[in-house]
Amino acid sequence: xxxxxxxxxxxxxxxxxxxxxxxxxxxxxxxxxxxxxxxxxxxxxxxxxxxxxxxxxxxxxxxxxxxxxxxxxxxxxxxxxxxxxxxxxxxxxxxxxxxxxxxxxxxxxxxxxxxxxxxxxxxxxxxxxxxxxxxxxxxxxxxxxxxxxxxxxxxxxxxxxxxxxxxxxxxxxxxxxxx
Amino acid sequence: xxxxxxxxxxxxxxxxxxxxxxxxxxxxxxxxxxxxxxxxxxxxxxxxxxxxxxxxxxxxxxxxxxxxxxxxxxxxxxxxxxxxxxxxxxxxxxxxxxxxxxxxxxxxxxxxxxxxxxxxxxxxxxxxxxxxxxxxxxxxxxxxxxxxxxxxxxxxxxxxxxxxxxxxxxxxxxxxxxxxxxxxxxxxxxxxxxxxxxxxxxxxxxxxxxxxxxxxxxxxxxxxxxxxxxxxxxxxxxxxxxxxxxxxxxxxxxxxxxxxxxxxxxxxxxxxxxxxxxxxxxxxxxxxxxxxxxxxxxxxxxxxxxxxxxxxxxxxxxxxxxxxxxxxxxxxxxxxxxxxxxxxxxxxxxx
Numbered sequence: 001x002x003x004x005x006x007x008x009x010x011x012x013x014x015x016x017x018x019x020x021x022x023x024x025x026x027x028x029x030x031x032x033x034x035x036x037x038x039x040x041x042x043x044x045x046x047x048x049x050x051x052x053x054x055x056x057x058x059x060x061x062x063x064x065x066x067x068x069x070x071x072x073x074x075x076x077x078x079x080x081x082x083x084x085x086x087x088x089x090x091x092x093x094x095x096x097x098x099x100x101x102x103x104x105x106x107x108x109x110x111x112x113x114x115x116x117x118x119x120x121x122x123x124x125x126x127x128x129x130x131x132x133x134x135x136x137x138x139x140x141x142x143x144x145x146x147x148x149x150x151x152x153x154x155x156x157x158x159x160x161x162x163x164x165x166x167x168x169x170x171x172x173x174x175x176x177x178x179x
Numbered sequence: 180x181x182x183x184x185x186x187x188x189x190x191x192x193x194x195x196x197x198x199x200x201x202x203x204x205x206x207x208x209x210x211x212x213x214x215x216x217x218x219x220x221x222x223x224x225x226x227x228x229x230x231x232x233x234x235x236x237x238x239x240x241x242x243x244x245x246x247x248x249x250x251x252x253x254x255x256x257x258x259x260x261x262x263x264x265x266x267x268x269x270x271x272x273x274x275x276x277x278x279x280x281x282x283x284x285x286x287x288x289x290x291x292x293x294x295x296x297x298x299x300x301x302x303x304x305x306x307x308x309x310x311x312x313x314x315x316x317x318x319x320x321x322x323x324x325x326x327x328x329x330x331x332x333x334x335x336x337x338x339x340x341x342x343x344x345x346x347x348x349x350x351x352x353x354x355x356x357x358x359x360x361x362x363x364x365x366x367x368x369x370x371x372x373x374x375x376x377x378x379x380x381x382x383x384x385x386x387x388x389x390x391x392x393x394x395x396x397x398x399x400x401x402x403x404x405x406x407x408x409x410x411x412x413x414x415x416x417x418x419x420x421x422x423x424x425x426x427x428x429x430x431x432x433x434x435x436x437x438x439x440x441x442x443x444x445x446x447x448x449x450x451x452x453x454x455x456x457x458x459x460x461x462x463x464x465x466x467x468x469x470x471x472x473x474x475x476x477x478x479x480x481x482x483x484x485x486x487x488x489x490x491x492x493x494x495x496x497x498x499x500x501x502x503x504x505x506x507x508x509x510x511x512x513x514x515x516x517x518x519x520x521x522x523x524x525x526x527x528x529x530x
Contacts, residue, residue, distance in 0.1 A: 029210045032511070033219040035322040035504035040488055040496060043506070109484060109513070110301030123302030129482040133517030147206050155199045162191040165184050 004167070005174050007067035013060045014172055020053055021095070021150070025143060047106070048116045054099035057092070073166045084156070091153065094146040101142060105135035217323045220507040224515065226329065227281055235519040236283045238512040240294055243277025244421050245478025248432065248469040250299065256439055256464045259393050260385035262493030263305040265464055272297045274469070275480040276372050276424065279312075287420035288413065293368070295377040295399055295435070296485035297467070308489040310505075311377035311399055313366070317451040318356040322504035328353070355452040362454070370409035372424045373433045374401045381487065381502035382448035384495040385439075394448035394497060395439045396455060399467055402434035425472050435467040449499045484513040 006014070024046060031042040072081050103121060106113050110127040112120040125131060161169030170176035183194060212219050227238040237243075250270045257266045264270045278285065279292030296310040319325050331349040335342050350356050369375055377399040384392040411426045413419045427433055441460040442448050475481055488496055488506040496502055 025206070026209055029206065030214065032507065033212055033215055033221060035217055035220055035223065035507050036215075037498055037500055037503040039507050040503060107302060108482075110298070110306070110482065111484070111486075111489060112302055112304055112306045114304055120302075120304040127301060127479070127482040129517050130521045132482065133514075133519075133521030136514050137518055137521070147203075151199050151203050154202065155195060158195045158198060162184050162186075162195060163188070 004070050004176050005171050006069060007063070008174070009063045010060075010067055010069065011172060011174050013056065013063055017053070017056055017060065017095070020049060020056070021098075021146075024049060024053065024098070025147060028143060044114065044117075047102070047113045050099040050102045051113065051115045051121070053095070054103075057095040057099075060095075061092070070171050072168060075164070075166055076168075087149065087152065087156075091146075091149055094142055094149060097142045098139070098146060101135055101139040105132055105139055108132040108135055217321070218326045220511040223322070223326060223508050224511045226326065226333075227512070228515075229281065232515070233281060233283050235516050236281075237277075237516060238281055240277040240279055240296075241281050241283040242285055242287070242290075243275045243294070243480075244424075244475050245473045245480035246274040246276055246469045247471045247473075247479075248272060248274070248467065250297075250437070250465050250467055252465040253463045255462045256385070259387055260493040261388050262307065262385075262491045264299050264307055264491065265493070270299050272299050272467075273301075273480050273483065274298065275475075275483070275485065276421075276472070278420075284417060286415070286417040288368075291363075291368075293372060293375050293377070293420075295372075295375075295467075296480075296483075298480075298483050298485065300491065301483070305491040306489050307491040307494065308483070308485050308487060309379060309397075310485040310487050311379055311397075313368075313375055313377060314359055314362055315376075315378040315380065315398070316358045316362065316454050317380055317501050318359045319353055319501075320355060320450055320452055321500045322508075324353065325501060325504075328356075355450075358452055358454045369407075370413060370423070371405075371427065372420050373427050374405050374407060376400045377435070379487070381451050381499045381505075382442065382497050383490065383502075384448075384497060386493050386495050392495065394442035394446065396442075397437055397439050397464065399435035399437055402436060402466070405434065421472075421474075428469070428472055433469040435469075437464040437467055438462070439464045448497045451499050451501050484509055486510065486513075 005011070027042055027046055031039055031046065034042070072084065076084070103113055104125060107121075107123050107125040108128050108131040110123070112123075114120045157169050157172070160166055167176045184191065186194070208214075212221075224238050232238065233241055248271070250264055250272055252265050252268060252270075260266075274295065274297040277294045277296070278287055278290035279294070280290055293313045294311060297308070299305070299307040317325070318328050328349065331345050332341060334340055350360070379397045382394050382396050385395055386392055406427075409423050410430070411423055413423060416422060424433070439462045440455050441462070442455065443459055446455060446459075447453070486506050486509045487502065490496060
């Protein structure tokens with residue numbers, strides 16, 4: 001059976017990860033400033049859900065490879081199609097880079113990443129201040145690059161949905177009727 | 180009702196601008212402190228470092244040296260906590276002894292605060308960091324009051340002097356500062372880092388294997404066998420106390436007793452301004468044996484952030500607002516000096 005929507009599995013992954021990623025970005029930006037008692041709780045949840053996000057993006061790559069995404073309409077110029085593909089690749093890169101750099105920076109600081117109070121990830125780097133310095137800044141840079149990519153992504157999706165009305169947004173909403 | 184994609188073109192463009200622009204603004208607002216009710220970690224560390232930070236160094240307790248040794252558990256507290264440190268015979272640690280203040284070259288004897296920080300089992304679920312200071316209590320109960328306290332006691336930038344009127348007004352408005360003031364009045368610095376008592380200040384919970392919690396504070400007290408005074412003459416060398424500590428180590432390990440003080444029923448474990456007297460139940464948790472000391476530049480403690488909220492299984496934080504604030508402030512200081520270290524900008528004072 002062919003459909004012009006993204007596969008249900010892909011849509012579930014997309015929207016649940018969208019929620020997770022936005023929460024993580026906001027939580028991260030807020031908690032590094034906060035001296036309030038909830039800081040520790042946020043930090044623990046941020047680490048735990050970071051591991052969830054890493055597992056989720058691995059699963060998502062599998063889904064992506066298993067179910068070919070619907071093609072963009074032929075009304076979209078070839079160059080724009082290439083840019084779209086490239087931006088999606090960058091989004092995937094960011095989805096990997098965020099949790100990995102978070103894990104590595106904690107490791108370089110000798111701080112445990114305890115997942116939902118169940119187990120700790122192994123310590124995989126030596127404790128090293130300069131290494132932590134790099135990974136901590138990298139985690140921040142990738143966060144802002146990710147935010148920029150997400151804004152472009154949302155803008156482009158809305159442009160398809162509201163201006164061009166070419167059905168691309170509906171493919172991920174799951175509401176595009178079969179041609 | 181019309182669907183959004185049926186709206187007039189200008190409205191549709193406007194909708195996109197509002198959604199994307201609104202989200203962008205929200206990110207920028209949160210990143211710049213919108214919604215933070217009290218002083219932020221960044222503002223706090225900005226104040227600590229002043230206008231001219233010592234690049235690459237801790238913003239608080241900048242001057243110190245590394246120590247290494249082992250903790251030997253007593254088996255008197257294992258029933259109250261599942262923490263590995265208190266249930267196995269011996270656990271190695273890396274630590275740091277330091278003096279208060281942000282100047283990494285300040286003379287040891289000029290500082291009014293001395294500290295002992297320890298790190299156990301880094302990177303594991305049993306990781307435990309403790310940062311202990313000579314004062315047994317905090318002056319105030321909240322990070323915003325602490326920020327105000329630190330500002331009031333800072334020298335006036337114009338005169339270079341403290342302002343007694345502002346200090347007096349603050350103390351009058353904050354009677355909770357009484358315990359620390361009484362302690363200060365009675366405290367005389369000793370002639371050695373080895374003969375000070377270092378306190379957890381904040382309270383923590385011990386958690387046993389049935390998840391029962393007991394609130395405690397701890398302190399590292401010099402061993403009864405520690406030689407009083409100084410083992411070498413304290414000169415005007417800025418590292419006088421470090422030299423004395425190293426001279427002591429030549430005669431054998433330096434030992435502290437780790438004493439747990441259990442809260443009474445009437446004690447509020449979230450209030451770090453009240454002293455818990457000696458009538459509380461006390462237990463010897465074990466002994467801290469320092470075997471080695473090395474200058475910071477040659478040691479391996481510089482990479483450690485002694486965040487007291489890194490707690491092992493079997494220990495938990497209280498809701499003490501000062502304790503809860505320490506993590507983010509330590510992290511900001513750690514981030515800044517790590518970045519400077521990465522840029523190789525460690526400035527004067529490295530030794």
